[in-house]
Amino acid sequence: MNKSDLSFDQEHIWHPYTSAIKPLPCYPVIKADGVFIHLSSGEKLVDGVSSWWTAIHGYNHPLLNAALKTQVDDFSHVMFGGLTHQPAVDLCRTLIDITPMGLDRVFLADSGSVSVEVAMKMALQFWACQGNSHKHKFITPRNGYHGDTFAAMSVCDPINGMHNLFSDSLSQQIFAPAPQTRFDKPWNEDDVKPLEQLISSHHNELAALIIEPIVQNAGGMRIYHPEYLKRCRQLCDDYNILLICDEIATGFGRTGKLFACEHADISPDIMCLGKALTGGYMTLAATLCSEDVAQGVCQDEPGVFMHGPTFMGNALACAVANASLSIIQKGDWQQQVANIEQQLKEELTRCVTLETVADVRILGAIGIVETKTIVDVAKLQKEFVKQGVWIRPFGKLVYIMPPYIIKQAQLRQLTTSIYEVLNAS
Ligand SMILES: *Cc1c(COP(=O)(O)O)cnc(C)c1O
Numbered sequence: 340m341n342k343s344d345l346s347f348d349q350e351h352i353w354h355p356y357t358s359a360i361k362p363l364p365c366y367p368v369i370k371a372d373g374v375f376i377h378l379s380s381g382e383k384l385v386d387g388v389s390s391w392w393t394a395i396h397g398y399n400h401p402l403l404n405a406a407l408k409t410q411v412d413d414f415s416h417v418m419f420g421g422l423t424h425q426p427a428v429d430l431c432r433t434l435i436d437i438t439p440m441g442l443d444r445v446f447l448a449d450s451g452s453v454s455v456e457v458a459m460k461m462a463l464q465f466w467a468c469q470g471n472s473h474k475h476k477f478i479t480p481r482n483g484y485h486g487d488t489f490a491a492m493s494v495c496d497p498i499n500g501m502h503n504l505f506s507d508s509l510s511q512q513i514f515a516p517a518p519q520t521r522f523d524k525p526w527n528e529d530d531v532k533p534l535e536q537l538i539s540s541h542h543n544e545l546a547a548l549i550i551e552p553i554v555q556n557a558g559g560m561r562i563y564h565p566e567y568l569k570r571c572r573q574l575c576d577d578y579n580i581l582l583i584c585d586e587i588a589t590g591f592g593r594t595g596k597l598f599a600c601e602h603a604d605i606s607p608d609i610m611c612l613g614k615a616l617t618g619g620y621m622t623l624a625a626t627l628c629s630e631d632v633a634q635g636v637c638q639d640e641p642g643v644f645m646h647g648p649t650f651m652g653n654a655l656a657c658a659v660a661n662a663s664l665s666i667i668q669k670g671d672w673q674q675q676v677a678n679i680e681q682q683l684k685e686e687l688t689r690c691v692t693l694e695t696v697a698d699v700r701i702l703g704a705i706g707i708v709e710t711k712t713i714v715d716v717a718k719l720q721k722e723f724v725k726q727g728v729w730i731r732p733f734g735k736l737v738y739i740m741p742p743y744i745i746k747q748a749q750l751r752q753l754t755t756s757i758y759e760v761l762n763a764s
Contacts (some may be wrong), residue, residue, distance in 0.1 A: 367380075374746075383727065385752050389742050392740055393614050397745075407658060429661050433661065433664050438612075444632070447624075453488065455587075458626045462583065478537060478541065483495060483551055484555070485585050513545070520566070552598070552602070553565060553702070556589075560700070562705075582609070584599075585610075591612075591616070609627070609629075611624065618659065618660075620656075688701070695711055696708055706754070709737075737760075
């Protein structure tokens with residue numbers, strides 16, 4: 340990429356969560372292969388981020404490439420209204436098969452945020468169709484992240500989600516304190532009390548509780564005790580509200596279980612999937628729900644679910660998702676993620692001794708270092724690139740969730756860079 344392309348990018352193209360006027364620098368990529376991202380400047384970076392949780396099998400994977408090439412010669416996309424196809428049927432059959440019990444209906448959406456919109460709309464319509472349209476609010480713990488569209492944004496952490504800025508346009512939801520008991524510490528019963536109190540006083544107006552199971556991601560990278568999630572399930576049953584689990588980041592093995600719900604041995608009424616669904620190749624998401632929810636939404640008036648993205652069930656995306664799931668179903672991820680977790684515990688934990696570091700958290704193939712003060716993203720990014728790794732911090736969080744195929748030495752390069760860069764900062 341030449342200089343004028345780069346300045347065009349800076350002057351005209353919006354990148355995620357950045358200023359259009361004072362953009363952060365961007366690094367041009369020419370190729371990605373396995374765990375490596377190749378920059379046009381010649382550097383080869385070990386990817387610590389899996390392109391935001393997606394590229395779990397690494398880049399340029401022969402099986403995923405082949406699935407796309409085969410599908411593109413049949414057809415790339417047909418409308419899903421009135422038409423169906425093998426890749427979509429195969430995908431939905433697998434999803435029903437591998438997700439927690441009772442999730443038997445699938446709505447294919449085109450991004451994670453849309454799948455959250457769909458989940459929330461399902462919950463609202465479920466109650467409205469039964470004459471309970473006063474059940475129209477959502478309860479959620481603070482520090483959550485569910486996407487950037489308006490309904491999703493209304494259940495994101497009010498501070499991170501900049502609710503003040505949008506207060507006149509956002510639905511007012513109910514926020515419980517974030518869970519405090521850490522994943523591997525003894526459960527503290529007080530942790531769920533505030534949620535319990537809020538649910539007991541608001542259940543008449545609540546459609547659903549929405550939560551990221553076990554790991555809160557972009558809203559704070561926090562890992563909480565499975566008992567909290569168990570109690571969410573129990574409270575939803577006791578007070579007659581639906582449970583929506585947003586597994587968009589945690590799904591497909593990242594936390595050491597295929598789905599994070601399994602840590603608590605629960606099934607939600609509605610589940611959102613996305614991110615790693617296509618192995619990082621294309622945008623695709625899914626909202627699964629129980630038979631009860633589907634019946635409730637569609638039994639009487641209006642009898643239909645009013646949602647239908649233009650690219651719903653995109654055949655290329657389904658085909659590559661099927662290839663990705665076939666790799667998952669071989670089961671190697673289990674050992675790979677366990678090995679990554681072990682190595683992160685051995686190599687990343689020492690960061691707590693650094694002056695600048697407040698906390699280190701690890702679960703499955705996720706390693707998080709929380710700093711005491713907000714980091715200078717552009718500066719740290721540059722240091723990391725110098726060290727040959729791709730790590731993109733935000734706020735006080737320097738975190739990695741590498742492709743499952745990462746080798747020991749490559750992972751060591753990531754953990755060493757984090758230690759060294761934070762030590763020098
Ligand atoms: C990324 C994410 C989303 C939003 O997905 P997009 O594909 O970016 O719209 C929603 N929920 C969670 C938990 C996520 O991590």
